[in-house]
Amino acid sequence: MGDISVNRAIRLQTIRPACCRRGLTLVEILVVVGVIGLLLVVLMPSCQRSNGYSRRANCSSNMRNVSMAVHGYTGQNGEAIPVGVYKSSRFTAQSAILPQLEMANIQKLFGTFAGTADTSSKATSKKIPIYNCPSDYPQGTYSSPGGGTYARSSFVFCFGADTMEPRTKHDQGVFRVGATSSFDTMAVDGTSNTVMVSETISGKTPADPSGAWGYGEAGSSGYTHKNPPRSGTGLAPILARSATDFSNAVGTASSMHPGLVNVMYADHHGAQVSTEIDPAIWRAIATTDGHEQYESGE
Numbered sequence: 602m603g604d605i606s607v608n609r610a611i612r613l614q615t616i617r618p619a620c621c622r623r624g625l626t627l628v629e630i631l632v633v634v635g636v637i638g639l640l641l642v643v644l645m646p647s648c649q650r651s652n653g654y655s656r657r658a659n660c661s662s663n664m665r666n667v668s669m670a671v672h673g674y675t676g677q678n679g680e681a682i683p684v685g686v687y688k689s690s691r692f693t694a695q696s697a698i699l700p701q702l703e704m705a706n707i708q709k710l711f712g713t714f715a716g717t718a719d720t721s722s723k724a725t726s727k728k729i730p731i732y733n734c735p736s737d738y739p740q741g742t743y744s745s746p747g748g749g750t751y752a753r754s755s756f757v758f759c760f761g762a763d764t765m766e767p768r769t770k771h772d773q774g775v776f777r778v779g780a781t782s783s784f785d786t787m788a789v790d791g792t793s794n795t796v797m798v799s800e801t802i803s804g805k806t807p808a809d810p811s812g813a814w815g816y817g818e819a820g821s822s823g824y825t826h827k828n829p830p831r832s833g834t835g836l837a838p839i840l841a842r843s844a845t846d847f848s849n850a851v852g853t854a855s856s857m858h859p860g861l862v863n864v865m866y867a868d869h870h871g872a873q874v875s876t877e878i879d880p881a882i883w884r885a886i887a888t889t890d891g892h893e894q895y896e897s898g899e
Contacts, residue, residue, distance in 0.1 A: 685776030
């Protein structure tokens, strides 16, 4: 009986009230905070890289769908690639392929395309999600000198290696100003060696035409490979002299992906092209009949 009483007394002495239990010391808290901070430092770059990979993959997927829409258009229109930019009206190939992207309801807003892009704001002001890259995330609209309103996009169509309306056919790209083309014309260079679509960093002010998908202009709906691609910041386009003269117009591929731009070749295969690419190779992969020889543009 005495032993039981002694044991109980010992237990009672060793059990402290909740208010008297020992908590964490300041040193221990600082150690825990330091460990958590170290883990964040180690893991954050990996998370950021993972997010970057995901955005680039989503961007490339959207671009491939656009490429397939162009091929779908040619199959329904006698194998003719849509006119890249219509002279005078400034309608674009992006407007022509909307039905192939299941956006026929937006194309109907153009009516019979009897007017101009500037008089078609009901259609051109619509944001087309598949024309966007998650890394760029186009916002706002462009207000043209002619009074048109244009939603932004991240993708531009390739018009060749020099200007949008080059002096020689060897500098021509998949898309043309005021004319159609055909994938048959790529028999020399090959569809697997010819870029059809790339990226542009969309404009951030109403006066900046960059990425305006419904507006036929350099940097808006079209670009060329005259200048190397850029990352992080775009290069101001050289705008056409007029709605009928694009012989000076130059747009440059650009993206928000670190050190590279996405491109989609005419055979639907995508690539990530370094901004350090050899300029000669960059120009070569833009032409449909340039007869260039190179090892790789990727």
